Amino acid sequence: MVKEYNPGDIESSWQNKWDADGLYQADADDGKKKFYALTMLPYPSGDLHIGHWYAMAPSDARARFKRMQGYNVMFPMGFDAFGLPAENAAIQRGVHPMKWTYHNIDRMRTQLRSMGTMIDWRREAVSADPEYYHWTQWFFTQLYKNDLAYRKQSPVDWCPQCNTTLAREQVHGDDRHCERCGTQVIKKDLEQWFFKTTNYADELLDFSQIDWPDRVKTLQTNWVGRSEGADVNFSTEDGEKLTVFTTRPDTLWGATFMVLAPEHPLVEKITNQEQKKAVVAYQKKAEQKTEIQRATVEKEKSGVFTGGYAINPVNKNRIPIWIADYVMMGYGYGAIMAVPAHDERDFEFARQYGLEIIPVIQPEGQKFDGGTMPESYLGPGLMINSAQFDGTEVSEGKGRKNPGIGKVIDWLEKEKIGQEAISYKLRDWLISRQRYWGTPIPMIFCEGCGWNPVPDQDLPVLLPEEVEWLPTGESPLKLHPTWKDAICPNCGEKATRETDTMDTFMCSSWYHLRYLSPKYKEGPFDQNEYNYWMPVDIYTGGIEHATMHLVYTRFFHKALRDIGITEAGEPMLQLRNQGMVLGEDGEKMSKSRGNVVSPDDLVAAYGADTVRAYLMFFARWDLGGPWNSQGITGTERWLKRTWAMYAQSSGPGSASDELIRDVQREVHTALDRIGSDYERFEFNTIISTLMELLNVLIDAQGRGASGSKVWPEIMETYLLMMAPAVPHIAEELWTNLLGKPYSIHNQSWPKADPDMMKKDQITLIVQVNGKLRDRIVVPVDINKKDAEKIALASEGAKPYLEGKKVRKVIVVPGRLVNIVI
RNA sequence: GCCGAAGUGGCGGAACAGGCAGACGCGCGCGACUCAAACUCGCGUUCCCUUGGGAUUGUGGGUUCGACUCCCACCUUCGGCACCA
Numbered sequence: 001m002v003k004e005y006n007p008g009d010i011e012s013s014w015q016n017k018w019d020a021d022g023l024y025q026a027d028a029d030d031g032k033k034k035f036y037a038l039t040m041l042p043y044p045s046g047d048l049h050i051g052h053w054y055a056m057a058p059s060d061a062r063a064r065f066k067r068m069q070g071y072n073v074m075f076p077m078g079f080d081a082f083g084l085p086a087e088n089a090a091i092q093r094g095v096h097p098m099k100w101t102y103h104n105i106d107r108m109r110t111q112l113r114s115m116g117t118m119i120d121w122r123r124e125a126v127s128a129d130p131e132y133y134h135w136t137q138w139f140f141t142q143l144y145k146n147d148l149a150y151r152k153q154s155p156v157d158w159c160p161q162c163n164t165t166l167a168r169e170q171v172h173g174d175d176r177h178c179e180r181c182g183t184q185v186i187k188k189d190l191e192q193w194f195f196k197t198t199n200y201a202d203e204l205l206d207f208s209q210i211d212w213p214d215r216v217k218t219l220q221t222n223w224v225g226r227s228e229g230a231d232v233n234f235s236t237e238d239g240e241k242l243t244v245f246t247t248r249p250d251t252l253w254g255a256t257f258m259v260l261a262p263e264h265p266l267v268e269k270i271t272n273q274e275q276k277k278a279v280v281a282y283q284k285k286a287e288q289k290t291e292i293q294r295a296t297v298e299k300e301k302s303g304v305f306t307g308g309y310a311i312n313p314v315n316k317n318r319i320p321i322w323i324a325d326y327v328m329m330g331y332g333y334g335a336i337m338a339v340p341a342h343d344e345r346d347f348e349f350a351r352q353y354g355l356e357i358i359p360v361i362q363p364e365g366q367k368f369d370g371g372t373m374p375e376s377y378l379g380p381g382l383m384i385n386s387a388q389f390d391g392t393e394v395s396e397g398k399g400r401k402n403p404g405i406g407k408v409i410d411w412l413e414k415e416k417i418g419q420e421a422i423s424y425k426l427r428d429w430l431i432s433r434q435r436y437w438g439t440p441i442p443m444i445f446c447e448g449c450g451w452n453p454v455p456d457q458d459l460p461v462l463l464p465e466e467v468e469w470l471p472t473g474e475s476p477l478k479l480h481p482t483w484k485d486a487i488c489p490n491c492g493e494k495a496t497r498e499t500d501t502m503d504t505f506m507c508s509s510w511y512h513l514r515y516l517s518p519k520y521k522e523g524p525f526d527q528n529e530y531n532y533w534m535p536v537d538i539y540t541g542g543i544e545h546a547t548m549h550l551v552y553t554r555f556f557h558k559a560l561r562d563i564g565i566t567e568a569g570e571p572m573l574q575l576r577n578q579g580m581v582l583g584e585d586g587e588k589m590s591k592s593r594g595n596v597v598s599p600d601d602l603v604a605a606y607g608a609d610t611v612r613a614y615l616m617f618f619a620r621w622d623l624g625g626p627w628n629s630q631g632i633t634g635t636e637r638w639l640k641r642t643w644a645m646y647a648q649s650s651g652p653g654s655a656s657d658e659l660i661r662d663v664q665r666e667v668h669t670a671l672d673r674i675g676s677d678y679e680r681f682e683f684n685t686i687i688s689t690l691m692e693l694l695n696v697l698i699d700a701q702g703r704g705a706s707g708s709k710v711w712p713e714i715m716e717t718y719l720l721m722m723a724p725a726v727p728h729i730a731e732e733l734w735t736n737l738l739g740k741p742y743s744i745h746n747q748s749w750p751k752a753d754p755d756m757m758k759k760d761q762i763t764l765i766v767q768v769n770g771k772l773r774d775r776i777v778v779p780v781d782i783n784k785k786d787a788e789k790i791a792l793a794s795e796g797a798k799p800y801l802e803g804k805k806v807r808k809v810i811v812v813p814g815r816l817v818n819i820v821i
Numbered sequence: 822g823c824c825g826a827a828g829u830g831g832c833g834g835a836a837c838a839g840g841c842a843g844a845c846g847c848g849c850g851c852g853a854c855u856c857a858a859a860c861u862c863g864c865g866u867u868c869c870c871u872u873g874g875g876a877u878u879g880u881g882g883g884u885u886c887g888a889c890u891c892c893c894a895c896c897u898u899c900g901g902c903a904c905c906a
Contacts, residue, residue, distance in 0.1 A: 227906085324904095325904090327906075424905095626833090688834085
């Protein structure tokens with residue numbers, strides 16, 4: 001036993017012992033309640049970041065708390081190992097992506113161990129291992145066989161110089177140039193694989209089975225973006241069908257023009273000779289913008305008249321067709337009917353280009369004039385200028401829930417002009433990536449038979465290691481001399497492999513299932529493990545994944561359920577998000593800003609326990625905030641003082657029963673509070689409660705409490721309370737100093753005793769007109785009348801009551817007496 | 822522009838159900854220990870005038886005996902989404 005607290009002496013040796021003893025190995029056991037605690041797996045970028053610690057250390061503490069509560073807790077870890085940075089490293093530094101990735105994983109594994117987490121490393125899964133992506137591929141074929149995967153043309157950002165697809169982050173600047181060669185990026189249509197996420201749009205809006213934060217539910221709801229309305233069949237003057245979706249079929253009579261997305265297929269047909277040049281120029285300009293840019297640029301609308309006209313089916317009006325980039329090809333039909341009188345954007349567009357504005361909804365008592373309206377009108381009212389519908393009331397409701405809109409939809413359906421429809425912002429999930437470092441898509445194309453999935457017995461389709469990185473930037477899979485040669489599983493003729501790989505969100509959609517049985521060979525997971533462990537009880541991770549990853553994994557589970565592979569439709573019952581740790585300057589941490597905080601340095605200087613505790617303490621976990629390197633001395637001192645207290649804990653002394661009773665009350669109150677704080681993810685107050693209690697204990701120790709019979713029990717309880725947050729020091733003091741049976745991490749969380757928490761006397765505050773004037777100490781069970789009497793007579797209150805009439809006295813039992821004069 | 826979150830001492834934050842604002846910690850000040858410094862320990866630390874009081878939780882209103890907490894309007898910061906028909 002050393003005299004001073006020196007984390008370097010104890011932390012790694014305990015880590016090694018826990019590991020050797022398999023202390024945190026969690027095995028399915030029907031006799032025990034299970035708890036699956038999952039935290040988002042990191043991408044092996046090279047170094048563990050303080051942000052990783054911020055995500056994982058409090059999650060680990062909470063998992064440990066659950067374990068002490070008697071749950072059989074599984075806390076696994078893995079690596080999301082495919083992805084672009086590995087390929088960049090390959091191109092820039094000539095390292096093979098596999099080598100780079102696995103080297104980083106080794107390093108991060110070591111770093112993760114230095115945190116002293118209760119990770120069960122037997123369950124580790126790495127998405128780039130063939131035994132992992134074997135099943136990623138199998139899932140793909142399952143989705144394909146169940147009609148949830150299909151191919152269609154879709155544009156990608158393409159660098160004509162490098163001859164390669166670019167990810168969004170590889171396109172730089174407002175002029176959108178290639179990060180490698182500076183060439184301006186173009187859009188190119190490629191045949192790509194998609195998953196039908198839209199099949200599950202409505203189900204994804206149902207959160208009734210899960211306890212997720214409201215802000216995430218709101219983000220996902222907006223992401224799915226359901227709107228109710230109608231499809232309406234317009235036609236061009238030449239009789240071409242032109243369908244649009246509208247949420248406001250009640251305003252059809254006010255449609256004075258139409259707008260198509262610049263890339264709409266009909267544009268070429270309807271554009272006349274006169275407008276051709278302008279239209280083509282506009283299309284070119286739009287092509288070079290991202291959707292975000294098209295949306296952002298300026299409030300001012302831009303567009304070009306095509307020269308073509310459409311016929312409004314409700315009144316046979318002839319209306320001009322324009323193109324404008326505020327209409328997106330990816331939503332609805334890529335075409336809108338424009339009703340400037342009742343839509344903000346259409347209004348601005350109409351004013352700018354001098355197009356007609358016809359009001360068709362008018363609130364009673366007002367009179368709109370299309371020529372002078374200052375802005376569009378979006379509220380309720382009566383229909384006007386709308387033939388037989390004039391006078392129909394339109395309220396604020398959406399779709400058929402709005403009777404006015406419902407009447408119009410009924411009529412459209414009867415006249416076969418249109419029908420009720422629901423439109424979603426959600427798009428199908430584009431899976432294909434024109435990359436090397438990813439899971440190969442297990443599909444084979446045969447001239448005669450078309451596309452066929454690779455048969456189960458031929459999986460996995462291995463990623464070839466011997467590849468060349470040619471400066472063209474094209475995927476090495478495409479350039480590989482033999483890899484793409486295959487035999488058609490259907491007819492046995494020569495065929496060609498798909499050379500695209502999968503989006504890495506596919507790997508992370510099911511990793512929690514692979515953790516169940518990472519070595520399992522008969523399927524993606526062992527059914528027995530699934531039955532015991534699933535679903536995930538708590539999922540923790542960054543809010544930035546609120547839409548993409550967390551939508552995909554929900555979709556994935558619903559699809560697997562319908563295919564019959566899994567049972568539950570929701571993979572994660574509870575979700576909680578941590579905030580972001582910013583640099584000390586308040587900016588996002590980044591290497592280029594030079595404000596990155598390295599956890600390794602902190603561990604070397606202070607020890608893992610201090611860093612863990614500080615990460616729990618320094619900010620509200622869900623909010624995060626700027627790092628403060630000074631504050632960490634606070635948690636360091638806390639652990640040093642704790643150590644010192646235990647080092648001199650035994651010894652003679654005598655203390656009053658009252659003091660002991662007070663200490664016990666504080667201990668049980670803290671137990672109660674810390675327990676509920678863990679449940680609520682309020683980690684900062686867990687540490688401050690422990691600090692407060694330490695102050696009480698040290699004070700009591702100085703007053704002779706350590707001679708008391710109950711002191712040893714108090715000392716043990718305090719260590720148990722510390723154990724989840726600071727596992728090393730708690731173990732050291734428990735096992736080596738107190739000589740209690742190893743390990744503290746196999747002990748139960750002590751129960752807070754309500755009797756121990758009770759007080760005999762309480763302090764009531766005395767207010768006069770709501771202002772604090774005195775405090776009175778009274779028995780805890782005092783009745784209202786007595787409390788009132790004592791308060792009225794109290795020294796502090798008296799001077800304010802003299803010569804005044806007491807109008808009312810409010811007594812809140814256990815809290816206060818307020819005298820109103 | 823829309824959606825969401827948040828504004829409390831010099832700083833991070835606490836106040837769980839409308840009831841003592843500022844717990845806990847950092848920093849700072851004073852003192853003890855020391856030849857000295859560091860460490861450690863003790864005391865103090867929202868602001869303003871000083872027997873004592875007054876003000877104070879982004880701003881302005883409101884509800885209430887009583888508001889950091891509830892309601893209305895506004896301001897600021899951060900995050901997300903982006904002309905969604």
